[in-house]
Amino acid sequence: MGCSGCRVRLNFGKALSRVSVFFTMVLIFTYFFYCLTGVCDSAPRTLHGQQQLLHTDYDALDDLGRVFHKLRAPPRLFRAASASASAPSNANRTSSAHAEQVGADESDAIPVSNTFGTKRFPQAIIIGVKKGGTRALLEFLRIHPDVRAVGAEPHFFDRFYDKGLEWYRDLMPRTLDGQITMEKTPSYFVTKEAPGRVCTMNRQTKLIVVVRDPVTRAVSDYTQTLSKNPGLPSFQSLALKNSSAGPIDTAWSAVRIGLYAKHLENWLQFFPLSHFLFVSGERLVSDPAGEMGRVQDFLGLKRVVSDKHFYFNQTKGFPCLKKPEGSSRPRCLGKSKGRPHPLIPTEVLHRLRDFYRPFNQRFYQMSGQDFGWD
Structure with a gap:
């Protein structure tokens, strides 16, 4: 009787053990199944993963790179090739991919992961000029669904060329077939080595130069520097050699940048004039849609x-973008744009205007456009 009771308890214990093993295996199988189907992706990221994400989002480095992000078109899963003959095709590009489009306006397009798409060298670059309106132009262009652009200025062809072309390409956003990759760095226009370096990358690159009355541009340049360095000498003491009695000092960068004809001569040694579009900084303010129409045509984009x-x-004192649907307010460039200029003696401005006049006339002839600065 005693032995019979022991056998019953032993059999019961074995059965219980088997049930426990069975349920344990079910739980393990369920866990692996959920992980494999992506449920585990919703778990919080590690600190290391968050740091990698910050390094990947190049726009986070730019003080104005996210100003208009809600106006950008959302990414798409499939799209037709653009009519632009300059945009090369790649059958492996199946979706858009950069974090710049996160938070874009909703539409019926299908959003995709930012790990898809292809990083390409830019087919078009805004190469100049500083304080001419390049930031406004870039942000206006980024509204276009076929334009994908780096927000911050890469400065590759003037400062970081030794890092190599692959480093440069890795900075670019991912694109679909037919989308144009762009960047803007205004200092390229005045950098002697930049034209040859850009040509080495791609001699078919389209080049956009935003120009502005060189006198007004010089004052704007000085105003920006003064905001960062309140102890800066007066404008006239920097613009003129030997105080007010001397000639114009072309060694000062604020003056030198405005010699557009001299800088363009350097670029024309490597690129034909047909590869350039000269955008009027003044008309970008007075008629932004008109200038943007020219830019879109030049890039082979639909208007x-x-x-x-x-x-x-x-x-x-400049145009802003109307608020997107679902946004509480319109989008304008940051507080660093539209600063009031300091008062400059009229005599100094007249001397600068006389100095620039022959250079302006030469630039009009070279570019085929009269910007009306005289």
Whole structure:
């Protein structure tokens, strides 16, 4: 009787052990199944993973790179090739991929992961000029669904060329077939080595130069530097050698940048004039839609950016983008744009205007455009 009871308890214990093993295996199988189907992706990222994400999002380095991100078109899963003959095709590109489009306006397009798409060298570069309106132009262009651009200035062809072309390409956003990759670094226009380096990368690169009255541009340049260094000498003491009695000092960068004809001569040694588009900084303010139409035509893009996107901000003195659907307010460039200029003696401005006049006339002839600065 005693032995019989022991056998019953032993059999019961074995059965219980088997049930426990069975349920344990079920739990393990369920866990692996959920992980393999992606449920585990919702778990919080590690600190290391977050740091990698910050390094990947190149726009986070730019003080204005996210100003208009809600106006950009959302990524798509499939799209037709653009009519632009300059954009090379790649059958492996199946979706858009950069974090710059996160938070874009919703539409019926299918969003995709930012690990898809292809990083390419830019087919078009805004190469100049500083304080001419390059930031506004870039942000206006980024509204276009077929334009993908780096927000910050890479400065590859003037400062970081030794890092190599692969380093440069890795900075670019991912694109679909037909989308144009762009960047802007205004100092390229005045850097002697830049034209040859860009030509080495791609001699078919399209080049956009935003120009502005060189006298006004010099004052704007000085104003920006003064905001960062309040102890800066007066404008006239920097613009003129030997105080007010001397000649114009072309060694000062604020003056030298405005010699557009001399800088263009350097670029024309490597690229034909047909590869350039000269955008008027003044018309970009007075008629942004008109200038954007020219830019879109030059890039072989459909005219998407138009009058409906702009309104003029009287306080800042330049156009802003109308608020996107679902946004509480319009989008304007940051507080660093539209600063009031200091008062410059009229005599100094007249001397600068006389100095620039022959260079302006030469630039009009070279570019085929009269910008009306005289």
